[in-house]
Amino acid sequence: MQDVTHDELLARAKALDPPVHHHIDGTGEAGGGASFAVVSPRDGQVLAEVADAGRAEVGLAVAAARRAFDSGPWPRLAPADRGRVLLRIADLLEERREELALTVSLEMGKPITDAYAIELRAAITTFRWYGQLADKLTDESPHTAPDSLALVAREPAGVVGAVVPWNFPLTLASWKVAPALAAGCTVVLKPSEWSPLSALLLGRIGTEAGLPPGVLNVVTGDGPTAGSALGLHPDVDVLAFTGSTAVGRHFLRYAADSNLKRVWLELGGKSPNIILPDAPDLQKAAATAAWGIFFNQGEMCTAPSRLLVHSSVADQVTDAVVDRARQLRVGDPLDPATEMGALAREGHLARVLGHVATGVDEGARLRTGGARARAESGGSFLQPTVFDRVDPAMRLAREEIFGPVLSVLTFDDLDEAVRLANATEYGLAAGLWTSDLSTAHTVSRALKAGTVWVNCYEEGDLTVPFGGTKQSGNGRDKSAHALEKYTELKTTWIQL
Structure with missing residues (x-):
């Protein structure tokens, strides 16, 4: 981005045509009559009118993810095949890096150099890392008595609801979506209503890369309506959230009031x-x-x-x-x-x-x-x-x-x-x-x-886990440990 002038970037930003409909079951044409304005903080101007999900649209997205998990090919693919699709997503993110960086910069105010060099680098690296990891995981066979065989398998947990904030809209979406997909789960992603455009692009890139219909769905809307509908839905097996501690408490209540879905929270800080x-x-x-x-x-x-x-x-x-x-x-x-x-x-x-x-x-x-x-x-x-x-x-x-x-x-x-x-x-x-x-x-x-940096700050890569203690949440993003959120352990005991 250093070789591009301010005027050139302004012209390219004006030429953007962001998606405005939900991405459900492999199509980007889903949406009802309701919409909301996405306002750019750089000048207070409306960027787009985006489809506003109610409970019905969230229900359609969850139903698509449920079908894709229960009877679709994604959870049953060889891990190496899933990995290849994630690597293709990383390649497409790289190909459209400038478009995505401009979108992030416009929708949440991040400097374009940071959006391009940091935000997009993180998203691309995340999909590439989990794509490469997908077929490197192993199950266990603990040593037991001579007349028994124990097998411990790690299986995909099911339908994942991912709710992410506006401050790093693609990075944090990638931290949830990539490991969930690598594990064989299907996903309904709800971005912040302040920064939905980059997430809608991610949904379309996922389909273009070869994700089967229903594997990655993106619904746009606010927390009290779309977020709560996702948190309360009985067909969502896992809920992964990054945001405020106050909203994290809501998701724990939603889980208690619905199907006791697992809720993983990355919340606030005062570091x-x-x-x-x-x-x-x-x-x-x-x-x-x-x-x-x-x-x-x-x-x-x-x-x-x-x-x-x-x-x-x-x-x-x-x-x-x-x-x-x-x-x-x-x-x-x-x-x-x-x-x-x-x-x-x-x-x-x-x-x-x-x-x-x-x-x-x-x-x-x-x-x-x-x-x-x-x-x-x-x-x-x-x-x-x-x-x-x-x-x-x-x-x-x-x-x-x-x-x-x-x-x-x-x-x-x-x-x-x-x-x-x-x-x-x-x-x-x-x-x-x-x-x-x-x-x-x-x-x-x-x-x-959860993390202590010595003689540096904000350093690290995908090999190390990220998350907090106390009221900063639970569970970990990044690293192989993130897969623990999106998998279940199954023990099979065979009497020989």
Whole structure:
């Protein structure tokens, strides 16, 4: 994307013709009379009118997935054959990478360079990785008595309902869809109503790649209607959700009120990023802290929104973060030079500004930012924002803001740092900067988080699992462990 100008990208964006109908049973023409507007946060303009799923449309999608699982070929294909289809999906995502990146950038405000280089890379890599893994899994034959044979087989779990958010619409959809398909399940995907266009494209690409009808269905609509219909449907065997903790509670209730479907949740976070005086490179630690909170406009569940800095280096680190925040280029998401784009919606911007106002009222010091940016564009932009002198009891330090707002807290010793880090209802991720190997191990073990990054942040690949503890959810995306969510273990005991 570096060789493409802003004007060229604007022209290509105008030429996009995104799908607007549900993708059900292998066709992209499904849809009723109801629709809703998809609004771009870059300028507040309507991108498309998209089909709005009610319970009837969700029911059609689940019925298609049920038929495809119970009597279709997909669960019965050799794993290598399923893998080849997933690899074909990855190839088609690569072929249409620019179109998909433009769609993501338009629908949720992500800078086009990030959409192309990070979001699409993650989606392509995910389908390719699970495509290659599909025929590498093995069943078990435990050693038993000489007159018995025990077999433990891993079988596809059935129909999977996948509900994903708007902040990484293709990445998070891929994290659910690819392992579910590799396991032999069929899927009904419901993207966020804020970012449905890229998911609809994914559904059509799946069919083009060779997925049989009904194996991957995409329905668009809101959570209270389409999401609840999927969560309550008795023919959905597994529900995989990424989003807020509040909505995650709803899905647990839906499971209890329907068929006790398994529910896997990746929820919110208030991740601590601990910088000790012996960090290998304090400037790098500060630069990474700034990158982590402002990347994707801070709209990440893993965002290191609590910077915990030892008091002896707090001023040095905080000043460096503030300097970086002031230099950051906030601009049109379709401009390749933009470093931070628009927040996903006007209402979300208002919510984040409400947190900023609360922080000021509670007595935290606003070092930079805190106001709307680029108001003349009609988009929902916010200045990169940094608070220091934050008390652990303040809402800034306790509540997930999901925006480019950093809270700096200080500590005097390691025990206090760990207490502050763990003083949250969330447990998704954490960062630690130290040169001491023993400290790296002991603090990593003491932190209540699903992932701990040492002397880095947001690093990793498909080989490692991702997920949280406490109210950040359960289960894991990525890695071979993700298949545990979409498979059932069956024991066969044979008396010889």
